[in-house]
Amino acid sequence: MNLLTSTERLRPPVSAAVPSWADRLNQRVDRFLIRLRHWEYWPFSVVYFPVIIYYGWLALKARSWFFFSASNPGIESGGMLGESKMDILNRIDAHYKPKTLFFLQPTIDAVLDQMLLADCWFPIVAKPDRGERGWRVEKLHSVAELTAYLNDTPADLALIVQEYVDEPLELGVFYYRMPGQPTGTVSSIVVKEFLSVVGDGTSTMLELLRRNPRARLQLPVLMERYGERLTYVPEPGETPMLEPIGNHCRGTKFLDGNHLITPELVAVFDQISQSVDGFYYGRYDLRCRSIDDLLRGQTIRILELNGAGAEPAHIYQPGSSIRTAWRVLLRHWQVLYAISRSNHQRGVPYMTFREARTIYRRIQRDKTTRPS
Secondary structure, three states: EHHHHOOOOOOOOOOOOOHHHHHHHHHHHHHHHHHOHHHHHHHHHHHHHHHHHHHHHHHHOOOOHHHOOOOOOOOOHOOOOOOOOOHHOOOHHHHHHHEEEEOOOOHHHHHHHHHOOOOOOOEEEEEEEOOOOOOOOOEEOOHHHHHHEEEEEEEEOOOEEEEEEOOOOOEEEEEEEOOOOOOOOOOEEEEEEEEEEEOOOOOOHHHHEEEEEHHOOOOHHHHHHHHHHEEOOOOOOOOEEEOOOOOHOOOEEEOHHHHHHHHHHHHHHHHHOOOOOOOOEEEEEEEEHHHHHHHOOOOOEEEEEEEEOOOOOOHHHHOOOHHHHHHHHHHHHHHHHHHHHHHHHHHOOOOOHHHHHEEEEEHHHHHHHHOO
């Protein structure tokens, strides 16, 4: 059940005083302690500190700070930064993709016209063509929501609109293959559990959220998004979905699914990947109907393919150790280096400082531009 469409069983809101400074301080301290006790919420610079040191050593060996750009010759920067999602999706067999529309300068009329022509109607997922970590990715249910989204979107920000894939499983499958080799490796599977709470028949959504540490981290955003809909009282066992976008920074729980890796699964992703020109290393984010379907290569809908900047996201399994995560990350960077060097020896150039600077400036412009 999606809370966005819920209108029944709303408990009348009770007038409440504005939280005191002490209450606000306690809430901030609570969120800080949750993050402190769970390394999956630690800042990027802390989690990746050993990786950054190792990256420096690999860059010295390769004699290029941008050696990773050769890992996936078919993707700008190898997929480390600033790459076009649509360019990558265009390389994937249509059999494995949801209906996807692309707009260089999106307007409400243009988007609706193309949606009608493609028989791609609400709900949809809108997202920038270039972006990361769930930036401006939203599930939209109506013309009104799409209009509001576009009104808050810079006119020159290229946009992707995808049909919403209503399949029960969302996974991230990390795959790599050495250049010239017919088969590759599936090194990581993450199973995504969307942010939700379980109803008890008496508590409101807001009360349930406040009992859930993961949800408490998202509480300010959820209160702004849902407002009085958080007075909804779910039935016992009902599990309203609060966040339909499967990003860790938006409350999705990442679970270790490596037990699903089998020769049959590797064969499926060998078949998918060998048809993606210039791709050797990265993570497929997809939805499917069941694990059996996944192993047969059926009902797979690839939402995105991320290149060199992708993570083996199973490391964020709650309760896993930071040392285990470091070992996994360092091993994947070793593979990234080996693939990049192999491609470079085959004639693939490394990205230059000038090219990297151009990409960085474009990213900063996209993030800071606001609609007029």
